[in-house]
Every structure is written in C-alpha cells, then in structure tokens.
Amino acid sequence: MTTPSEPGHDQLDPGLSAIMSERRQLINLAYRLLGSLAEAEDVVQETYARWYAMTREQQEAIAAPGGWLMTVASRICLDLLGSARARRERYVGEWIPEPLPDRTEWISGRSGGDPAERVTLDESVNMAFLIVLESMTPAERVAFILHDVFRYPFAEVAEIVGRTPAACRQLASSARRRIGAAQTPTAPTARQAGIVKDFKQAWEAKDINALISLLDPDATAIVDGGGQVSAGLRPIEGSERIARYILALAEYSPGLTLLERTVNGQPGLVAQNDGVTVTVAAFDVPGGRIKHIWAVRNPDKLRPWTAEPHPIEERTDSR
Known part of the structure; x- marks a missing residue:
C-alpha cells in the first residue's frame, strides 16, 4: 500500500x-x-x-x-x-x-x-x-x-x-x-516575567531569603524525572523547603545555566548543562508571588527542547 x-x-x-x-x-x-x-x-x-x-x-x-x-x-x-x-x-x-x-x-x-x-x-x-x-x-x-x-x-x-x-x-x-x-487571578504577563527573572537571579546568587520572598508561603513545586534522573517523588510544599531544594540543585550542578524562556505560552525557565537542556520549569504566578512550580526533568519529555523543533503557528479552524 x-x-x-x-x-x-x-x-x-x-x-x-x-x-x-x-x-x-x-x-x-x-x-x-x-x-x-x-x-x-x-x-x-x-x-x-x-x-x-x-x-x-x-x-x-x-x-x-x-x-x-x-x-x-x-x-x-x-x-x-x-x-x-x-x-x-x-x-x-x-x-x-x-x-x-x-x-x-x-x-x-x-x-x-x-x-x-x-x-x-x-x-x-x-x-x-x-x-x-x-x-x-x-x-x-x-x-x-x-x-x-x-x-x-x-x-x-x-x-x-x-x-x-x-x-x-x-x-x-x-x-x-x-x-x-x-x-486563580494571574498577574499580567510582564509582571510574571519580572518575577520569574527575579527568581532566576536569586537562584544564581544562591540567595535563600530572596527566593523565599518570591514564593507564596504555601507554594508547591512538582518535579518530574520519570525515574530516569534525580527528582523528588512527591510535591515539595512550602516556600522555605522549595528554596532549600533549589539551592541544593545549584550545589549539585555548579555549571548549570539558567535561561528565561516561554514555556507553554507563559514565562518560564530552562536549565542547561553544557548546552543540553536538563530541566524546563513552568510557573503559576497569581498576584505577586509564585504559587506553583512544575519542573520537567524527564529527558523523554524534553525532546522538543533539544531535537528538531516543531514551529508554532496560529491554529486555524478546519471545520
């Protein structure tokens, strides 16, 4: 055929x-x-x-x-x-x-x-x-x-x-x-981008107090490693616990490069080691603080970030 x-x-x-x-x-x-x-x-x-x-x-x-x-x-x-x-x-x-x-x-x-x-x-x-x-x-x-x-x-x-x-x-x-x-009501995109940028800078500076101030006290972080790379098996809850986890990642991967990128249409971060994308993080920013972080580390799910990409274009209704 x-x-x-x-x-x-x-x-x-x-x-x-x-x-x-x-x-x-x-x-x-x-x-x-x-x-x-x-x-x-x-x-x-x-x-x-x-x-x-x-x-x-x-x-x-x-x-x-x-x-x-x-x-x-x-x-x-x-x-x-x-x-x-x-x-x-x-x-x-x-x-x-x-x-x-x-x-x-x-x-x-x-x-x-x-x-x-x-x-x-x-x-x-x-x-x-x-x-x-x-x-x-x-x-x-x-x-x-x-x-x-x-x-x-x-x-x-x-x-x-x-x-x-x-x-x-x-x-x-x-x-x-x-x-x-x-x-929940979300901050304007420009405001979200500013908060994510501040989060990136605090991460790079290893400033735990700055990280905590950018996180909602009841914030939740979820990390998806798919059993292929190190990742928390359960959600990380609370601003201080999340901040300490973030700093532990920085200590574990001293050569990590953080990039501000758009993730599913929203301001996010991409972490790379030697030019290879190892983590993509999406954020939920209602008001002025980060409420949720979703970090994907499973290499199988990072293919669009490392392989030949699929251009994104406006959807047209075929009906």
Missing part, C-alpha cells in the same frame, strides 16, 4: 495535500487531550494509517475528510485516556504534561521541523490549565476540549464520545466547574 511518506504520492493522490493539511489541527487536538507531544504524534500517525487503510471508494464516500480525521483522532485519544491512569500509577514519581517552547525561542542553529506539525500556544495549553485537565475523567476532557476549545457542537461531540448531546453538555459543564475552582 502506498503511504503518504512515499515519493510521488502527491501525483497519485490529488487529495493528499487537503488531507495532510489537517495534520496541524490533529496535533493541536491530541496534545491538548493527552498532554504529550510524543503521544499526540503517535495518535496522528495512527489516524492517517486508518485513513489510508481504506479503499479509494471508501475515502471518496466520506463527505468531510477533515471531520472524519478529527473524529478518529478524538476516539483514539479517548481510548488512551482511559488507560492513562493505570499507566501513570506505574510512573515513577510525579507526572507533568510535556512542556512546549515558543516558536521565537528555538535553539540557535536549529531549522524548522515539518511545517504541518504545529501546536498553538494559547490559554488552553498553559501548564496550569493542562494540570487541571489531568484531574478530569476522559469523557469530560474530550467533551470540554472539543466543544469549548475547538467549537464542536454537542451533537458532534456526542457521536465521538458515545453519549447523548445532553450528557456531553453536562460533561463540559462539569469540566468548566473544575477549571473555575482551580483558577
């Missing part, structure tokens, strides 16, 4: 470009549903495999190929989310969604990746939002993302989730309540 990656497929299939143009939208959907770019790419690959497993007659009988691809990808994600809890129970330590960089901050000298594989950085992918999504049931997450983010009517969501439109409306409403309960 001819696949999309084979030379000359464009000439054999005039509709290929239209089908492949949906790839960006599928990546956007799957990343929001799964919190992992690697898993999102696997979902998209499987979705296209199912499309090309059909005969030409079957493909031509589908009135809206883009909608068919989104439906199939959503159902694959729904199945994966159903087994994700069991997989994450076996995960070593805390699990954090895979962080994504901003398109203007690619590593110097890197070229752009496949222009079809792009993730839009908006409010639906900031780390605090993704963390709340993790608390939802699979059906809640899919119903909410499809309706509230991708603007699918509940009648279409119902066909994907396998429930009635009324039930899907309730699922999305429940998801919104979860988000509303977890959300």
